[in-house]
Amino acid sequence: MNIGEIAKRAGVSRSTVSYALTGKRPVSVETKRRIQAVIDELGYRPNAAARALKEGRTRTIGLVIPPASQRLTDMQLTFVASVVDAAARADLDVLLSPSGGEHDRSFERIVTGRRVDGVILMEIRLEDERVARLRHSGLPFVGIGRTRRPEEMSWVDIDYETLIARCVHHLADLGHRHVALINRNAELVAVGYGPGHRAQSGFEHAVAERGLSGVQVCCGDDAQSGQACVEELLARHGELTAIATINEAAVAGMYRGLSRAGLAVPRDFSIVGVAARHWAENLHPPLTAADVPADEMGARAVELLIQRIADPPAPHRHHLAAPPISLRGSTGPARRGGPA
Amino acid sequence: MNIGEIAKRAGVSRSTVSYALTGKRPVSVETKRRIQAVIDELGYRPNAAARALKEGRTRTIGLVIPPASQRLTDMQLTFVASVVDAAARADLDVLLSPSGGEHDRSFERIVTGRRVDGVILMEIRLEDERVARLRHSGLPFVGIGRTRRPEEMSWVDIDYETLIARCVHHLADLGHRHVALINRNAELVAVGYGPGHRAQSGFEHAVAERGLSGVQVCCGDDAQSGQACVEELLARHGELTAIATINEAAVAGMYRGLSRAGLAVPRDFSIVGVAARHWAENLHPPLTAADVPADEMGARAVELLIQRIADPPAPHRHHLAAPPISLRGSTGPARRGGPA
């Protein structure tokens, strides 16, 4: 079913059908009605490829995600969901592209094949070749996360540096003197994953400012690793009384490790972090955490992208989220003398 | 950058460039080399829309997911990830479409706008209008899940009926006499969600076969609901000693509810279910469960879809997975006299 067939059956020209549909030229009510009747009868919809070819835009955005093989975190998933939702509201389709690893063909297809009007890039590194690639291509894009030179692109991000600093201050206020930062997995941090590095920086500054002793470790993004990580931390640094973390997926395991060591949260040990709200609430005890507004950020990213597509030369815009820490049940006063 | 520009700079005609790229006609090595040099220099890639328009195929598949607003379960996410991964390996892009709720425009765009060569449909109901819609449209599609009339379409699915029956038999073998089935959320079951109904059926049959007493309840897909659900079950049915469930997202909460009631798993109470392996392993204690091979199933779905696209009139194919129950730490002999 194409526009010519509709035109023939309605007894008008192809362009009249097009105008009747787009409304870019007035068409008599009677003609419009007749055309619509034929369209409804045959279930016609314009061919997306033909329209894209002519208009030069696809009404589709690309969403570049970390390779699917390495399981996405809950927060990342919330980003994906909110981006898809926001895009659907704007009548945009979303093309998914796993990047990194062996899937660079997918990324290349999307960027150079003009398959999308713009791209949202997740899991950005401080030095990210995909950003360089997109900048060079001229395709509008927005990052969920930012590189080392944030002014070179549009992005939405979480202010991990500030948030982790706040976590440390919160712990210090509660009297904790020996705190640990549990970061995301070592590979991610090693390749320059921004949040990991910014969390380190925030941690170091705050620890210095409050005169605490601080230790930093990386930890796999799952419960098992969280447990192992805590067990090792307790073994090597018996003086610790609190943990700050950006590794939400590992928190359940940390709780388990503490419990195994005979430490009750928050009585004997405190944990505070940065996490998606529903994730923090579903832990036991609920995690005192800065609640990342992931769904709002996804929507914001789509919004920024739509603007960039509409007006590419416009200056870059940024949105840095620094949500307050929600007090739940996982932090308490440092126990005199520390655990055990 | 279009093919004409490449042809001009390489000093050949457009068709020669096309033939050099597609290999559908021999082109001299020297010419091919010159063309490739220009392509590399300018970074040319054929316009996907033009190619789709001419070829009548988009090299893209649609993945219809539940509306993003209602958080996806871990298993669903694994399906998405594995589909994206498998599609990328086959050089196919994936267009995501949230269906249901207010997002039916997205589904319609995909189906009637010829934006994809085929569709993978998730979260299928016993009576599913999207299946009817797709069958009517003639667009190749494969279900992850199946309707009441499974022969009318191609699908991969999990044999919840058999698996839940196996769970019940496992519990019966351990001496449990009073067991409960905790289903997915009530809305899902109410609208005819297949796994929910098939699990019920398998549960009822097995309970009858073994002469047990069984109670069934629906439960929201999150830990909080799981906890509330277990607390209510224990209050109303003090004789229960075991639970079988297909609601993996709620299991952590069930553990919590049991623990609050002073019941240790597996000493005082057993839980067995159907879940993604890594999910079952990450629970504490690890869940004895039939491990759904979600990644393999996603890949299989893509495979079936590729075949359907290549040969639409071919008979439908199906793949029903019934993985064995992996014994972990969550089930044990029924305690004499039951709990408390």
Place this chain on the structure above:
DNA sequence: TTGTACGCGTTATCAC
């Protein structure tokens, strides 16, 4: 309102 050129890659057809 209508005729028609255009966007761009593919491929059948014709020429060397």
Place this chain on the structure above:
DNA sequence: GTGATAACGCGTACAA
């Protein structure tokens, strides 16, 4: 065997 020409797919938008 190799290269060039032109038609095609289909919706859009300008000129008439």
